Amino acid sequence: MWRLYQYTLCPFSRKVRFACAVKGVTVELVDEFPWDRRDGFAALNPAGQTPVLQNSSVTLVDSAAICDYLEETIERTPLLGAGPEERAESRRLIAWFDQKFYGEVTAPLLSERMYKRLFTREAPDAAAIRSAARNAEAHLDYLDFLLDRRRWLSGPAFGLADIAAVAQVSVADYLGAIEWDGHDPARTWYSAIKSRPTFRPLLQERMEGLPPPSHYDKLDF
Amino acid sequence: MWRLYQYTLCPFSRKVRFACAVKGVTVELVDEFPWDRRDGFAALNPAGQTPVLQNSSVTLVDSAAICDYLEETIERTPLLGAGPEERAESRRLIAWFDQKFYGEVTAPLLSERMYKRLFTREAPDAAAIRSAARNAEAHLDYLDFLLDRRRWLSGPAFGLADIAAVAQVSVADYLGAIEWDGHDPARTWYSAIKSRPTFRPLLQERMEGLPPPSHYDKLDF
Numbered sequence: 001m002w003r004l005y006q007y008t009l010c011p012f013s014r015k016v017r018f019a020c021a022v023k024g025v026t027v028e029l030v031d032e033f034p035w036d037r038r039d040g041f042a043a044l045n046p047a048g049q050t051p052v053l054q055n056s057s058v059t060l061v062d063s064a065a066i067c068d069y070l071e072e073t074i075e076r077t078p079l080l081g082a083g084p085e086e087r088a089e090s091r092r093l094i095a096w097f098d099q100k101f102y103g104e105v106t107a108p109l110l111s112e113r114m115y116k117r118l119f120t121r122e123a124p125d126a127a128a129i130r131s132a133a134r135n136a137e138a139h140l141d142y143l144d145f146l147l148d149r150r151r152w153l154s155g156p157a158f159g160l161a162d163i164a165a166v167a168q169v170s171v172a173d174y175l176g177a178i179e180w181d182g183h184d185p186a187r188t189w190y191s192a193i194k195s196r197p198t199f200r201p202l203l204q205e206r207m208e209g210l211p212p213p214s215h216y217d218k219l220d221f
Numbered sequence: 222m223w224r225l226y227q228y229t230l231c232p233f234s235r236k237v238r239f240a241c242a243v244k245g246v247t248v249e250l251v252d253e254f255p256w257d258r259r260d261g262f263a264a265l266n267p268a269g270q271t272p273v274l275q276n277s278s279v280t281l282v283d284s285a286a287i288c289d290y291l292e293e294t295i296e297r298t299p300l301l302g303a304g305p306e307e308r309a310e311s312r313r314l315i316a317w318f319d320q321k322f323y324g325e326v327t328a329p330l331l332s333e334r335m336y337k338r339l340f341t342r343e344a345p346d347a348a349a350i351r352s353a354a355r356n357a358e359a360h361l362d363y364l365d366f367l368l369d370r371r372r373w374l375s376g377p378a379f380g381l382a383d384i385a386a387v388a389q390v391s392v393a394d395y396l397g398a399i400e401w402d403g404h405d406p407a408r409t410w411y412s413a414i415k416s417r418p419t420f421r422p423l424l425q426e427r428m429e430g431l432p433p434p435s436h437y438d439k440l441d442f
């Protein structure tokens with residue numbers, strides 16, 4: 001049995017959870033909040049970050065390493081694309097969302113709207129939130145651009161690029177920084193993912209003390 | 222013929238160059254300095270980052286995507302390890318060096334010691350440099366820890382974890398932030414890599430106006 005160390009609003013944990021659900025892998029969730037710096041967790045992952053996926057024989061660290069492991073060990077529902085070029089395009093986009101979207105949008109939002117509210121009880125930095133929202137707008141433009149040309153983000157088939165993207169987008173949406181108006185291609189894409197039974201459980205979770213906007217879990221938003 | 226858009230002190234370009242050399246892939250180098258924000262480069266890579274590897278039929282972006290592409294298309298000299306667990310451990314360490322070492326050591330050094338010196342002509346922030354050097358010290362401890370237990374960073378065989386690590390370490394060493402004393406395992410590892418004909422060309426390059434410390438290209442340092 002796999003155990004996933006994660007917390008509700010960690011986008012990399014969402015990516016792994018959604019990938020596991022799509023691959024048909026059942027995981028038991030263990031709540032782990034990396035900022036608690038629990039000693040036992042540092043022993044699992046010296047980087048001290050969620051997610052970590054573990055069973056009795058192996059400990060997997062880093063969401064990209066975990067997803068590659070799933071892709072290599074579970075043939076069902078390939079998620080990276082057929083040939084090396086398609087796979088490289090999937091990986092380019094995964095890096096884009098894991099690093100660029102996260103750094104420019106999700107990370108500042110988590111810091112200002114989640115961490116400060118729930119843990120340090122500081123006032124959020126309004127300028128940082130505005131800048132994250134502006135960056136989110138540019139990222140939605142890029143989603144629209146891709147989806148005007150392709151059925152899914154990396155090509156004709158749903159895959160890890162969509163999973164990596166929706167993991168970040170859904171957390172940014174939970175934190176109230178996504179303005180969907182004017183982004184029909186991205187909205188249609190997100191609506192299609194929201195209606196998947198493999199994704200819905202994520203949308204139903206709440207972080208205590210931090211409610212999402214009312215449109216957050218609606219299929220029609 | 223492959224063309225690599227890169228610049229001398231970009232650690233991710235070094236990673237791709239070293240991986241290509243080990244795989245026996247010849248690349249033509251094209252100097253590209255991402256901070257110039259050249260229009261033609263944004264068309265190649267919307268993220269505006271080096272490295273980009275291109276030939277007449279394909280454009281590859283992101284050093285991890287590029288190295289996976291090389292690994293998938295060139296069977297010679299496998300660099301990720303034999304089974305899925307070994308490969309996951311390689312990928313964990315690649316992410317460690319690409320993200321954690323880069324964010325904590327290489328990126329602040331490039332900003333303070335290269336970018337400010339060569340481009341904005343501002344004085345470097347001494348506190349930021351000290352903090353990067355302290356972080357480098359902690360990362361060398363981790364290298365020592367791994368190399369006390371393993372022949373190479375991810376296991377018995379030389380591979381992409383070593384390549385990703387040495388790409389970051391060699392840039393930090395060029396920028397004068399590595400104190401080798403007290404780190405014999407890491408030093409022995411680096412010395413072995415420095416003596417490889419596939420790595421030496423990198424050590425011989427210089428960034429104009431920014432000389433490295435005198436020990437930088439010595440095998441005995």
Ligand SMILES: N[C@@H](CCC(=O)N[C@@H](CS)C(=O)NCC(=O)O)C(=O)O
Nearest residue numbers: 010011012034049050051062063064
């Ligand atoms: N490259 C990692 C990044 C994971 C990551 O940044 N996780 C965040 C939570 S969303 C974390 O643990 N941050 C705490 C820290 O970095 O100390 C992955 O893809 O799994």
Ligand SMILES: N[C@@H](CCC(=O)N[C@@H](CS)C(=O)NCC(=O)O)C(=O)O
Nearest residue numbers: 231232233255270271272283284285
């Ligand atoms: N994930 C990318 C990171 C590449 C990267 O950060 N490159 C730096 C140069 S060392 C860059 O282009 N920075 C300019 C920027 O981000 O605007 C990779 O692995 O290739």
